[in-house]
Amino acid sequence: MSWDYRAPLRDMRFVIEQVLQAPRGWQACPEWQELDAETAGAILQEGARFAREVLLPLNASGDAQGCTRGPSGAVRTPEGFPAAYRAFVEGGWPALPCAPEWGGQGLPLLLDAAVREMLIACNQAWEMYPDLLHGAYETIKGHARPAQQDWCLAKLVSGEWLAAMALTEPQAGSDLGLLSTRAVPDASFEADGALRVTGDKIFISGGDHDLSDNIIHLVLCRLPDAPPGTRGISLALVPKVLPDGQLNTMSCTGLEHKMGIHGSATCAMRYEGAHGWLVGAPHKGLGAMFLMMNSARLHVGLQGLAHLEMAGQNALRYAFERLQMRAAVRPEIRAAMRPEGAKSAADPIALHPAMRHALLKVQALTEAQRVIAYRAAQCIDEGHHHPDAALRERALKLAALLTPVVKAALTHNGFHGTSDALQVFGGYGFVVETGVEQSLRDARIAMIYEGTNEIQAIDLLQRKVLVDGGLALGLLLDDLEAEAQCCEAAPALAPFAQALRAHCQHTRAATAALMERTSTSTSTAADPEAALRVADDYLWGLTHTLYAWAFAASARAATQEPDTPWAQAKTERMRYGVDWLLPMAQVHWHRVHAVALPLPALALPE
Structure with missing residues (x-):
């Protein structure tokens, strides 16, 4: 079989139109009132x-070729990547969610997220180059000086120029407070906020390449009077090519040789007194950069979703083609999956219960996570475009809560679920020709960059749940319980309603217990790591509660589908998730309640 992709357009539209009812929400926003489901x-x-x-035809070849550096040190992307990017720009895709005042199409981020899922599924390495455009656009639009906005925003929106995010240094990975890149005011350059930036950055995706004429780097740095730690971080806009057409004093000093995404140029960058401009206020760069980072975290979550979809659908096709042994299955299962008159005595491996488990798990997770990720994008849309100020505030709180879950859970399952899909291929999955091994390699990085999944768990628990006493979490759970109430009106949906209510109750109880344990100053002083010990389990407990909501909401929406066989199959997959996947939440909530259990120290081997 060949590695192929069939975009899950029907499920995407089902989620957008039926589960989330986004077209109805668009009508409430003045700029989207003419956008309907058919146009979307x-x-x-x-x-x-x-x-x-x-993109798909360039995926394997780009992986095999990788990126190279020419005699001058300039980075070259794999064959076909520049032409594909030109076609992307000519199609107007970079401008999809950007404001019309800068040349954008002004469409919902939800639609951009769905398109991005398909691009990633077919070629993640290529998609990495335009991936940061929207985040850079939002950061510059929100914080840069008008002169810099006028100079570069329209070029970024059109895709004529690309962007890079320069955070990491050899000694400063997750702890950005340790970064040492310096910026000093530049009196020789007549512009407000002009700087000279000096330092070295590593792991810079798209730091240099041959897809666009210019690359706008957003660089975290320190001014001479910067206080220590993260309180002293500023943000600078540092272009590869200056407004006068001269090359800036910055260069790629090396390309990383990586496990996957070989077609994506992961650069070590050196800035040697490079010209730049301050973005936002001095020493407030981290807050400005978070606009870019939060956008990137949603996109990284979509990477996990895309890999799971791609690996799952190819494994499913293979499982129906591969004949091995006669399966011990119920007659109705055989009748549903094996055509009458099949000549071979062997059965497709898709009939075997072990394979059905593997494939149903991948399908149920893929479809539930699509609902969750698209809901996060919808919340961002509502938070920035809805005319009701109270609703905007509420939506942004929900988006902040969902973002670390989307980033961590979807990337975890993107890798581990792709591994499950590889297992369906058996030995063929381990060889290059099948295609799934590349997807597995490419998927692994998403658990690491844009804040490791462990950091996402800490962010969720400490900064999104405990910090406000669980108020934002309460808003989310209220929404989920409203879905349970809707499901209770239909007897056929009772199992979904029951599961969702139970998981919401578990979430409330575990959160209350955790708050009580960590609220008093004496207990916190005696055990400062208490919340950190269970942060990962808390994230997974909440993730399963969101799965329960996605299963229930999808099953309820399926009752309105005129295509009965499609709706029945969808409901059965959602019921599989309730019966076989949700029980795992009990393990995570048990550990959260056991927060007092100690975590031993480590000892180096002798």
């Missing part, structure tokens, strides 16, 4: 065509 569907259809016809 046409955009998705064209995005699917571009992904499969333009």
Whole structure:
């Protein structure tokens, strides 16, 4: 079989139109009142065509070729990548969610997220280059000086220029307070906020390449009077090419040789007194950069979703083609999955219960996570565009709560679920020709960059739940319980309603217990790591509660589908998730309640 992609357009539209009822929400926003489901569907259809016809053929070849550096040190991307990027720009795709005042199409981020899922599924390494455009656009639009906005925003929106995010240094990975890149005021350059930036950065995706004429670097740095730690971080806009056309004094000093995403140029960058401009206020760069980082975290979560979809659908096709042994299955299962008159005595491995488990797990997780990720994008849309100020504030709180879950859970399952899909291929999955081994390699990085998944768990528990006494979490759980109430009106949906209510109750109880344990100053002083010990389990407990909501909401929406066989199959997959996947939450909530259990110290081997 060949590694192929069939965009899940029907499920995407089902989630957008039926589960989330986004077109109804668009009508409440003045700039989207003319956007309807059919127009959105046409955009998705064209995005699917571009992904499969333009990007998928470059995926394996780009992985094999990787990026190289020419005699001058300039980075070259794999063959076909520049032409594909030109086609992407000519199609207007970079401008999809950007404001019309800067040349954008002004469409919802939700639609951009769905298109991005398809691009990643077909070629993550290529998609890495335009991935940071929207985050850079939001950061510059929100914090840069008008002169810099006028100079570069329209070029970024059109895709004529690309962007890079320069945070990490050899000694400063997750702890950005340790960074040492310096910036000093530049009196020789007549512009407000002009700087000279000096330092070295590593792991810079798209730091240099041959896809665009210019690359706008957003660089975290320190001014001479900077206080220590993260309180002293500023943000500078440092272009590869200056407004006068001269090359800036910055260069790629090396390319990382990586486990996966070989077609993505991961650069070590050196800034040697490079010209730049301060973005935002001095020493407030981290807050400005978070606009870019939060956008990137949603996109990274979509990487996990895309890999799970891609690996799952290819494993499913293979499982129906591969004949091995006769399966011991119930007659109705055989009748549903094996055509009458099949000549071979052997059965497709898809019939075997072990394979059905593996494939149903991947399908149920993929479809539930699509609902969760798209809901996060919808919340961002509502938070920035809805006319009701109270609703905007509420939506942004929900988006902040969902973002670390989307980033951590979807990337975890993107890798481990792709591993499950590889297992379906058996030995063929371990060889290059099948395609799934590349997907597994490419998926692994998403658990690490844009804040490791462990940091996402800490961010969720400490900064999103405990910091406000669980108020934002209460808003989320209220929404989920409203879905349970809707499901209770239909007897056929009772199992979904019951599961969702139970998981919401577990979440409330575990959160209350954790708050009580960590609230008093004496207990915190005696055990400062208490919350940190269970942060990962807390994230997974909440993730399962969100799964319960996605299963219930999808099953309820399926009752309105006129295509009965499709709706029945969807409901059965959601019921599989309730019966076989949700029970794992008990392990995580048990550990959260056992927060007082000690975590031993480590000892180096002798």
